[in-house]
Amino acid sequence: MMQRLLKTGLCLGAAVLFTGCATSSGHTDYSAYKASRPRSIVVLPPLNESPDVKATYGMLAQVSYPLAESGYYVLPVALVDETFRQNGLTAAGDMHAVAPGKLREIFGADAALYIKVTEYGAKYRLLSSDTVVAATGKLVDLRTGTTLWQGAASSANSSSGNAGGGIVGALIGAAIAQAVNSTVDTSYKVAGAASNKLLSAGQPNGLLYGPRSPRYESD
Structure with a gap:
């Protein structure tokens, strides 16, 4: 039965610096959200x-905490993913194509969060290695299909090598930093920072606080 419902609904270096930003175009209209x-x-x-290829689940693993801290009940992401897979949907694009009404019928949630990862991973330069994660998010009311909120955020971890000895030392340090970033999933930590920027309530043009938060406004 559920299968039919789903298918029919189609630290190394001289400096390690975390930076990030959350963006949204213009003023956000919260009337539908409220x-x-x-x-x-x-x-x-x-x-x-x-x-x-690690971007989807690297980001997915980070989203529950900021949403819960913002005052929402979040369906267990592993259970949601497994439900899709057990019913023949293994690609994120196919999951996103399921109609909002079907998602509500299957999972019983009030809203769905659609995330798109636009950047994930290391970018190597001559004297440094930058790990960048950027994503957009959209919250949709599953009862009406109305988009309640949209936003974007990014975070970066910049490692500049400096092993002494001028330019040669800098090149050696950069090579070591790049090797470490290749063997350690630095992107996973950066994804956590990007997720917090994207999904923590109370930011300009960000999500509103949910009913489980003491800062929730019911009016």
């Missing part, structure tokens, strides 16, 4: 537009 008052959210596995 009228909807979602209490529970189902997070769909993110779409991956980066070349790193």
Whole structure:
């Protein structure tokens, strides 16, 4: 039965610096958001537009905490992913294509969060290595299909090598930093920072606080 419902709904270096930003175009209209008052959210596995195959689940693993801290009940992301897989949907694009009404019928959530990872992974330069994670998010009311909120955020970890000895030492340090970034999933930590910037309530043009938060505004 569920299968039919789903298918029919189609630290190394001289400096390690974390930076990031959350962005949204213009002023956010919260009227639909406030009228909807979602209490529970189902997070769909993110779409991956980066070349790193780890991006979808690296980001997915980070989203529950900021949403819960913002005052929402978040359906367990592993259970949601497994439900899709057990019913023949293994690609994030196919999961995102399921109609909002079907998602509500299956998971019972008030809203769905659609995430797209646009950057994920290391960018190597001559004297440094930058790990960047960038993503966009969209919150949709599953009862009406209305988009309640949209936003974007990014975070970066910049490692500059400096092993002494001028330019030669800098090159050696950069090579070591790049090797470490290749063997350690630095992107996973950066994804956590990007997720917090994207999904923590109370920021300019960000998510509103949910009903489980003491800062929730019911009016």
